[in-house]
Amino acid sequence: MELKELISQKLKTNFPEADLDFSEYRNEFNVKFNKKFVNPICKLLKEDSELEFLLCEDMTAVDWAKIKNRFTVVYHIFSIKHSFRLVLKADVDVSDCAIDTVSSVWKTSNWQERECYDMYGIKFNNHPDLRRIYMPEEFEHHPLRKDFPLLGIPGSLPLPKK
Amino acid sequence: MGLEAKLNSDGFLVTQLDAVVAWARKNSVYPMPMGISCCAIEMMASADPKYDIARFGSEVMRFTPRQCDLMIVAGTVTYKMSHVVRKIYEQMPDPKWVIAMGACTSTGGMYRSYSVVQGIDQFLPVDVYVAGCPPRPDNLLNALIQIQNKIGRTRARDFQNLKLPELNVIQNN
Numbered sequence A: 001m002e003l004k005e006l007i008s009q010k011l012k013t014n015f016p017e018a019d020l021d022f023s024e025y026r027n028e029f030n031v032k033f034n035k036k037f038v039n040p041i042c043k044l045l046k047e048d049s050e051l052e053f054l055l056c057e058d059m060t061a062v063d064w065a066k067i068k069n070r071f072t073v074v075y076h077i078f079s080i081k082h083s084f085r086l087v088l089k090a091d092v093d094v095s096d097c098a099i100d101t102v103s104s105v106w107k108t109s110n111w112q113e114r115e116c117y118d119m120y121g122i123k124f125n126n127h128p129d130l131r132r133i134y135m136p137e138e139f140e141h142h143p144l145r146k147d148f149p150l151l152g153i154p155g156s157l158p159l160p161k162k
Numbered sequence B: 001m002g003l004e005a006k007l008n009s010d011g012f013l014v015t016q017l018d019a020v021v022a023w024a025r026k027n028s029v030y031p032m033p034m035g036i037s038c039c040a041i042e043m044m045a046s047a048d049p050k051y052d053i054a055r056f057g058s059e060v061m062r063f064t065p066r067q068c069d070l071m072i073v074a075g076t077v078t079y080k081m082s083h084v085v086r087k088i089y090e091q092m093p094d095p096k097w098v099i100a101m102g103a104c105t106s107t108g109g110m111y112r113s114y115s116v117v118q119g120i121d122q123f124l125p126v127d128v129y130v131a132g133c134p135p136r137p138d139n140l141l142n143a144l145i146q147i148q149n150k151i152g153r154t155r156a157r158d159f160q161n162l163k164l165p166e167l168n169v170i171q172n173n
Helices: A003-014 A035-047 A109-120 B003-007 B017-026 B039-046 B079-091 B103-107 B137-152
Strands: A021-025 A028-033 A055-063 A071-079 A084-092 A098-100 A123-125 B031-035 B070-074 B097-101 B128-130
Touching: A003 A021, A003 A028, A003 A035, A028 A035, A035 A071, A035 A084, A035 A098, A055 A109, A071 A109, A084 A098, A109 A123, B017 B137, B031 B039, B031 B079, B039 B070, B039 B097, B039 B137, B070 B079, B070 B137, B097 B103, B097 B137, B128 B137
Parallel strands: A028 A084, A098 A123, B031 B070, B070 B097, B097 B128
Antiparallel strands: A021 A028, A055 A071, A071 A084
16 A cells, blocks of 8 residues: 555544544645644654654744634654655644644753744744743744744833943 | 154154054054955955955954954944944043944845835944945955054044943842
């Protein structure tokens, strides 16, 4: 069985209520799902002996600047066993701007989620150490949001006295 | 120096103390290499045998601000880094001078962004701005010569009654 079919079959049998949506774009297999299921899905993909997606290469978010489902959180995970890359996506709404952490599955996503929180303001539930990673801790804005001006908000970052 | 030619008749010469001090000061400028990004590579190149900043008496790059009197800020200064730059500048003893080396340091350069200070003159008194991205080593040497000319014009009274910066004492108990 082809790996893509195997992945979709396993996810469909284990998570029938996760609003799964499979698509393919430029030879990359995309899986979109409800954000409530992010932790069990990632756990399955990593720990299943036929899949073994051991590596969380990248984790970021997209700001679509729309009212409903403003953000999409994107995970790029890689299976060394199959040399196969998989893209996971989950929509996050502004009204409930939070998603469960996967840092219990892949430890690298601890810092990646901190960066995502810093830049987009998406909270990660049950994250062990959710602090800003780039911007100063007293900074109040989230720079990669579409409504943040390119040159920043004057006075939001303090300069030393002359 | 041509000093021997002047000394050969009587063995002494008359000058002003200010002139001697300024002459000594300008020919032994100790730079503080504040190399933050790629301009620092050109700053290092200016110290190599080809360009040889030692010809101007400035080869002693001290990595402690206590022994320096010229700060070469070479690189992109972010808002987070600006506090460090200012702190190191305040640790340098008076009199002191600042070169803003390169486009990023002088104006923010190509980083027209929320995280980069658009010109370090917002928090440091800059004496010479060097254009270029990055500037060639000879451009930096030109800036050094301009600083030397500036130092050569100083007199002792210029540095008298200088206001000391207020110390921000942090006590960790």
